[in-house]
Amino acid sequence: MNAELMRLISNIIRTGVIFDVNPQTWEVRVRSGGLETGWLRWSTARAGAFSVWVPPATGEQVAFVCIGGNPETAIIIGSLWSDDIPAPGSTLKEIIMTAPDGAVFRYDADAGALEVKGIKTASIQADTRITLDT
Structure with a gap:
């Protein structure tokens, strides 16, 4: 397997910690290893006729998926408990x-x-x- 393909596969699902939140655009920035992401949309429990607003916070650990292995296409898929936020x-x-x-x-x-x-x-x-x- 070539290096580029391995990099893409390794980036499909990642974890990291939120370091910036923009509540107006529903986006966060995440640190994951040596990567600092651009602005990523966060998920919500419901976004239809019933809607739930629980914005994420800086310091919150999250999981995110990178469509095609590209971090520029990532979306937050959920939060994870951590030692800092049990x-x-x-x-x-x-x-x-x-x-x-x-x-x-x-x-x-x-x-x-x-x-x-x-x-x-x-x-x-x-x-x-x-x-x-x-």
């Missing part, structure tokens, strides 16, 4: 979201418990009705 939970029956200001949103399916803490304000708006049952 997972906020460790059980299979909970969902946890943390925010940069320390807010935590947690649902524990084993306990049937929803916990929201560390927020400053909360607002619920409804056109017709709000019902709270205990």
